[in-house]
Amino acid sequence: MDSRYEIQRRAGGGSANASPALGAQSRRRKMPPRPADYKLQIIIIGSRGVGKTSLMERFTDDTFCEACKSTVGVDFKIKTVELRGKKIRLQIWDTAGQERFNSITSAYYRGAKGIVLVYDITKQETFDDLPKWMRMIDKYASEEAELLLVGNKLDCETDRIITKQTAERFTSRISGMRFCEASAKDNFNVEECFLKLVDDILAKMPLEIPNRKLSNSILSLQPEPEVPPELNPPRMHCC
Numbered sequence: 001m002d003s004r005y006e007i008q009r010r011a012g013g014g015s016a017n018a019s020p021a022l023g024a025q026s027r028r029r030k031m032p033p034r035p036a037d038y039k040l041q042i043i044i045i046g047s048r049g050v051g052k053t054s055l056m057e058r059f060t061d062d063t064f065c066e067a068c069k070s071t072v073g074v075d076f077k078i079k080t081v082e083l084r085g086k087k088i089r090l091q092i093w094d095t096a097g098q099e100r101f102n103s104i105t106s107a108y109y110r111g112a113k114g115i116v117l118v119y120d121i122t123k124q125e126t127f128d129d130l131p132k133w134m135r136m137i138d139k140y141a142s143e144e145a146e147l148l149l150v151g152n153k154l155d156c157e158t159d160r161i162i163t164k165q166t167a168e169r170f171t172s173r174i175s176g177m178r179f180c181e182a183s184a185k186d187n188f189n190v191e192e193c194f195l196k197l198v199d200d201i202l203a204k205m206p207l208e209i210p211n212r213k214l215s216n217s218i219l220s221l222q223p224e225p226e227v228p229p230e231l232n233p234p235r236m237h238c239c
């Protein structure tokens with residue numbers, strides 16, 4: 001027998017003489033990855049240019065683009081995280097900030113378990129737009145969705161217009177909304193903000209869900225069908 005053939009067979013682990021360690025290694029390699037315990041959808045909204053895409057890319061790929069193109073419609077990325085001993089597959093939807101895309105982006109609110117509302121701490125108009133985004137949430141999102149307000153571009157502290165206190169006052173008028181400041185550019189507080197939101201979502205979920213029931217929260221990659229606006233009670237309290 002050709003001796004090269006003999007060596008190849010052994011290296012493949014098929015021979016009875018193959019080392020047990022090698023056999024175990026190849027068995028390990030064939031093990032499929034543990035499936036996610038939860039699959040959650042998170043949507044990022046906010047005015048044009050506040051850094052929605054940049055926050056998503058920093059969180060999912062740890063990258064930053066100085067001159068990104070404005071988002072057209074919606075885009076998404078996947079990231080798997082481990083929290084509370086569970087494996088969670090996040091589908092993160094990045095939406096266009098331009099108003100002309102609202103009819104497209106609004107269809108993605110319904111399935112979101114978490115909503116990240118972003119403004120730019122150096123641009124007053126992006127903060128003034130927040131009530132408009134809250135009306136979109138009230139109209140299209142699930143009442144159960146967790147809300148996170150993010151003041152982005154913290155690296156531009158010298159150009160800051162919106163103080164932390166102003167944003168905290170705004171947040172305190174919305175039940176259950178969290179607030180944080182971050183910089184997608186400097187990678188400051190981005191992961192922490194997203195993970196806190198996911199943790200809040202998990203905290204609200206039943207501790208053990210049978211696998212069959214989980215499929216209800218598994219997201220198809222298709223957008224949710226557009227649904228007629230529901231009359232959710234507004235989340236924003238009047239002062």
Ligand SMILES: Nc1nc2c(ncn2[C@@H]2O[C@H](COP(=O)(O)OP(=O)(O)OP(=O)(O)O)[C@@H](O)[C@H]2O)c(=O)[nH]1
Nearest residue numbers: 048049050051052053054066070071097153184185
């Ligand atoms: N200095 C600074 N610039 C940022 C930061 N995040 C985003 N930018 C810049 O702001 C600009 C807009 O960023 P995008 O991430 O495209 O903003 P967007 O909200 O997705 O914009 P639309 O898709 O148009 O709605 C880009 O030039 C980014 O490089 C940040 O944390 N700091």
